[in-house]
Amino acid sequence: MRRMPEDTDADGLTVGQVSTRLRVTVRALHHWDEIGLARPSLRTTGGYRLYTAGDLERLHRIVVYREIGLGLDRIRAVLDDSTADVPGALRAQRTQVAERIDRLQQLSAGLDRMIEAHERGLLLSVEQQAAIFGPQWNPDWPAEARQRYGDTTQWRQYAERSAARGPEEWQAIADANTALDRALGEAMDAGVTPGDPEANQLVERHREVFASYFPLTRQMQVCLGRTYEADPAFAAHYDGIRAGLAAWFRRLIDASARAHGIDPDTATWE
Incomplete structure (x- = not known):
């Protein structure tokens, strides 16, 4: 040097x-x-x-x-x-760069969907919502839910799941909910009572179906049961399946909670 x-x-x-x-x-x-x-x-x-x-x-x-x-x-x-082979090395690198760009574009699209899901809740058109959830569905409900629950952990979990779903996945969830409603009505007709094995199976099935939205603890399920009976919209849905179904279903949930050491009277959203 x-x-x-x-x-x-x-x-x-x-x-x-x-x-x-x-x-x-x-x-x-x-x-x-x-x-x-x-x-x-x-x-x-x-x-x-x-x-x-x-x-x-x-x-x-x-x-x-x-x-x-x-x-x-x-x-x-x-x-x-x-x-x-400099041109060959550069061509190989160009291929890798193109692949990286494609991955980044996919990541960007995924982030866009995640942002939109957090802001809207449901990434379906009004027409798709009606076709999947039925004529009784109100397309304003997701916005209302975000207004009430947008700052909660459950909303964030719901949004993350929603961002990854298209119409087919939502149709499967809607079908699972419809099948559960039908099973609840049939069980009530058959005289199933709180604490029965079949009743407890239905309560577990409800938790599994609801987990499509966010994980549901037993205490949270008790709180939902209260809402199903007390909220006019939910009560109308369940009582539309069978008269008195909302109150009956709540009793099933409460009995199952007691069997797992939870006092339904003191259960909180946690």
Whole structure:
């Protein structure tokens, strides 16, 4: 390595100047120097590194190759091996970049859906909602639910599930709910009472079906049972299946909770 007098810095650039010009860290420049990838050609009499115009040209190429994803060993081969297939290496890297762009675009689309799901709750058109959930469905309900529950953990869990679902998945969930409603009506007709094995199976089935929206603890299920009986809209739904079904279903849930050591009178949403 040639040495230059202290007052001839104009003939070369210091590590700090190169770092600023190329927007790479001083640490990276020192590392490249240590491994012999890009060593400064000059030093001052005081021992400071100086990069020449030729050094800077090599560094420019290193930065470009690094930005497109080539590893340092591959960069060294491209720069120093006269037999290296540079176009082939660049084509291979271009393929990898294209694949990465595709993955990032998919990630971006997924993030868009996640944001929309958090804001809307249900990523279906009004027509799709009517076709899946039936004419009694009100498309304003998801917005109303977000208004009431948008700051809760359960809403976030629901939104994450919603973002990953299309019409087919929602149709399967709607079918599962319809089948459960039918099973509840048939069990009530058959005289099933709270605490019966069949009653407890229905309570467990309700928890499984409801988990399509968010995980439902037994205590939370007790709270839902209260809502089914007390809320006019829910009560109308269940009592529309069978008169008195809302109150009957709540008793089934309460009996199952007691069997698991939960007092329905003190259960909270947790």
